[in-house]
């Protein structure tokens with residue numbers, strides 16, 4: 285695997301290989317010495333043009349656990365503020381003998397563009413509203429861990445589907461692995477013709493929750509909305525927020541997921557986010573093992589699937 289740019293072109297076999305490799309690394313992470321020298325001679329730069337807590341720390345920890353040399357690039361204190369282009373920035377970094385670039389960018393397609401112009405491997409850590417492949421891999425890995433498999437499971441993705449790279453990567457991955465997928469949200473936050481991706485659509489959150497075994501709840505991304513797409517966050521919370529009373533009314537127990545950051549009291553109430561039904565911190569924990577697997581597969585060039 286030269287790059288990981290998105291889930292769209294990954295085969296189910298490669299996805300399964302990420303999971304089985306992550307199983308091995310999860311065992312390493314549970315040992316007293318949580319390190320293996322698998323990428324000892326590899327240098328990785330984390331190039332984050334957008335804010336991140338979970339993804340950036342998770343990638344950095346994964347790199348350190350694999351014994352790689354890592355460098356963090358902070359855009360705010362770099363020469364990007366002096367007008368340096370993306371390609372110039374990366375080519376200058378690569379001149380210092382970097383093997384892998386982990387990249388987050390607000391522009392959809394930025395990692396794909398870069399991969400056509402440089403020799404290093406690129407791992408997409410989220411590009412605009414396009415894809416967030418490692419988030420989808422860790423989400424699916426966490427479902428597989430809790431429910432035993434993905435095939436035939438009913439998973440509802442609830443919230444701001446229109447602006448979510450997490451939603452798109454999850455839809456690609458879960459449908460490839462044989463899960464049934466639905467999206468749910470206000471009509472203004474559901475992309476037109478999304479059914480063409482093999483998902484069903486709910487506009488009523490209670491119906492979506494009654495249908496599914498797992499609800500992956502997404503944040504409202506106000507920063508990506510150039511015009512208002514619903515009245516107020518209070519109204520959104522009233523119609524689409526998930527709280528204890530709503531879950532209790534289902535008369536079955538479903539799994540609750542959220543990629544973070546959570547707007548507590550908007551898409552999820554705190555008691556639900558903190559409950560035993562919630563996989564939120566399992567997702568974060570599994571993120572390190574899954575990213576170790578991805579970096580190992582990219583760094584070791586182990587598979588034949590291009591992943592691009």
Ligand code: CP
Pocket residue numbers: 335336337338339340410419543544545
């Ligand atoms: N889930 C996720 O991408 O979170 P961060 O933006 O904090 O990395």
